[in-house]
Amino acid sequence: MVTSFPMPELIPRCFLIAHQGPQDRDNDIEVHLAELEELARACDLEPVGRERLKRATVESRTFYGKGQIEAVAHKARNLGATMLLCDNELSGSQVRNLEKATGMTCLDRTGLILAIFEQRAQTREAKAQVELARYEYELPRLKGAWTHLERQVGGVGVRGGAGETQIEVDRRMTRLRISQLKRELEHLQRVRRTQGQGRSPKAPRVALVGYTNAGKTSILKALTGEGEPRNMLFATLDTTTRKAWLGVDETTGEPRQALVSDTVGFIRKLPHQLVAAFRSTLGEVRSAEALLVVADASSPDLEDHLKVVGATLKEIGCEDHARLLVLNQADRLTRPRRLDLKRAHPEAVLTCALTRDGVEEIREWLLELIPGPPRPRTPEAWEL
Numbered sequence: 001m002v003t004s005f006p007m008p009e010l011i012p013r014c015f016l017i018a019h020q021g022p023q024d025r026d027n028d029i030e031v032h033l034a035e036l037e038e039l040a041r042a043c044d045l046e047p048v049g050r051e052r053l054k055r056a057t058v059e060s061r062t063f064y065g066k067g068q069i070e071a072v073a074h075k076a077r078n079l080g081a082t083m084l085l086c087d088n089e090l091s092g093s094q095v096r097n098l099e100k101a102t103g104m105t106c107l108d109r110t111g112l113i114l115a116i117f118e119q120r121a122q123t124r125e126a127k128a129q130v131e132l133a134r135y136e137y138e139l140p141r142l143k144g145a146w147t148h149l150e151r152q153v154g155g156v157g158v159r160g161g162a163g164e165t166q167i168e169v170d171r172r173m174t175r176l177r178i179s180q181l182k183r184e185l186e187h188l189q190r191v192r193r194t195q196g197q198g199r200s201p202k203a204p205r206v207a208l209v210g211y212t213n214a215g216k217t218s219i220l221k222a223l224t225g226e227g228e229p230r231n232m233l234f235a236t237l238d239t240t241t242r243k244a245w246l247g248v249d250e251t252t253g254e255p256r257q258a259l260v261s262d263t264v265g266f267i268r269k270l271p272h273q274l275v276a277a278f279r280s281t282l283g284e285v286r287s288a289e290a291l292l293v294v295a296d297a298s299s300p301d302l303e304d305h306l307k308v309v310g311a312t313l314k315e316i317g318c319e320d321h322a323r324l325l326v327l328n329q330a331d332r333l334t335r336p337r338r339l340d341l342k343r344a345h346p347e348a349v350l351t352c353a354l355t356r357d358g359v360e361e362i363r364e365w366l367l368e369l370i371p372g373p374p375r376p377r378t379p380e381a382w383e384l
Ligand SMILES: Nc1nc2c(ncn2[C@@H]2O[C@H](COP(=O)(O)OP(=O)(O)OP(=O)(O)O)[C@@H](O)[C@H]2O)c(=O)[nH]1
Pocket: 211, 212, 213, 214, 215, 216, 217, 218, 219, 228, 229, 230, 231, 232, 233, 234, 235, 236, 237, 264, 265, 266, 328, 329, 330, 331, 332, 351, 352, 353, 354
């Protein structure tokens, strides 16, 4: 009999860095680095260390200072790291120069978020959106990556005639794929719209939006009985819509319900290529009548998260939507913090999605969105 032993999985180790300018507070950069660690874990990497690199200006070649890079690379290698994750958005040539200087693979924040989305995308639509974002990200970076190949390669076939360089061929192919993907996404969006047309006009459509890992899927589950919450950044990529039963109309006996959509989470510095690519999925948010803005009330970073959510909603054209702020994970709050939050956000509902505490208040708010029975019309004088 052959016994097979499970092989220990090799998880790549990474070291995290962030630039700290003279105006940046230590704590802010630490919070950003802690979030980058979560992103690394969500990408199946093991963070082994992190460092703030203080410098008044940024270096155009390598972004960080030369001496800083050498010291960090030394430390990272001693900890067994093979990757360097940078919290700042870097240009293609800065990444390449860093890789050359350190001998390690380098990934910036945008590249890391894109990699997570690529791992998670399940449906055709999510896959096309992520692929589009990847090409949009790579297009301005193609330069330089091919400098060793940049030469005149006049000829026939894929190359567009005499004189087209390898970079030009590459850019042309990338643009072609981008327009194919955009067409495919438009088609998928049309299909989605047609599917939505059969929905009951009496059921208001609401979208759950908010910072990643706030508990949007958990609230969906508490409201509709469906959804799979996970303690992981960007667990949800696809929009799913479920019915929330809100009881029966006492006068007509008709069931009352709302259609609740779960959506992809937001994060600070969400790559704009992703926001653009996810426009069609986020179209569900735009076309919703109202928003349930879910936030993790126990996060020390709550107010910052709310600002990011507000700005992203603006970016996708949703600043005027009616909304209810759902301060979730309230079970993790101390009593004084709970009182502070009630004072700071008097309109908000405090919830615990796990015990469904406060979820009834969300239902009541949803009920108010349902159009009431037609009011009896008072006949005008000329009709009598
Ligand atoms: N203690 C506590 N944990 C919660 C609560 N709501 C959600 N969680 C936990 O928080 C984690 C994230 O929950 P999700 O519902 O997946 O969060 P999400 O906003 O959908 O996250 P993404 O889809 O990744 O953006 C899970 O481990 C949940 O069990 C809550 O009210 N209290």
